[in-house]
Amino acid sequence: MFPAENLRDWSGQKVIDPDGDKVGELEAVYVDTSTDEPAFVTVKVGLLGKRLVFVPVDGATVTPNAVRVRYPKKLVHEAPSIDPDGELTGAEEPKVFAHYDLPYTATTVGERRLGRR
Known part of the structure; x- marks a missing residue:
């Protein structure tokens, strides 16, 4: 495994937890707007991927x-989620x-910390 740089x-690829259990499918990357570095990913979960949950990328690695995560x-x-067509509000x-x-x-004031890329 190597760091997820x-x-x-990896959009559309499987996301797994530390035990190897499938969490869902990677949908998008959200960056910290102050550094432009990846901070979170959204992962499609639930029946037919009808929810997008946020997962921190700190410590994420890539397997083959x-x-x-x-x-x-x-x-x-159990993480906060948005609809697939939704947007994370400030x-x-x-x-x-x-x-x-x-x-x-x-x-x-008025600026969000996370931005979708």
């Missing part, structure tokens, strides 16, 4: 057939970070 190339499937499935951002016990620092 260019996650954009999947992206392995460091969070267990159950925690990921008001929802802190909830995504809080779900994974990650620190959240707001940007200037």
Whole structure:
């Protein structure tokens, strides 16, 4: 396994948890707008991938057939989600970070911290 450096190339691939359980399918990458570095991915979960949940990419690795995240499937499935056609609002951002016990620092007024790439 090696660090997941260019996650954009893995769109549509399987996402697994530390135990190798399938979490879902990688849909998109969200970057931290202050650094332009990948911060979260959205993963299609549920019947027919009708929900997109947010998963931090910190510590993610790539195997020959999947992206392995460091969070267990159950925690990921309970994460804040959006509809496949939805958008993460600025008001929802802190909830995504809080779900994974990650620190959240707001940007200037009116700006979001996460941006989809």
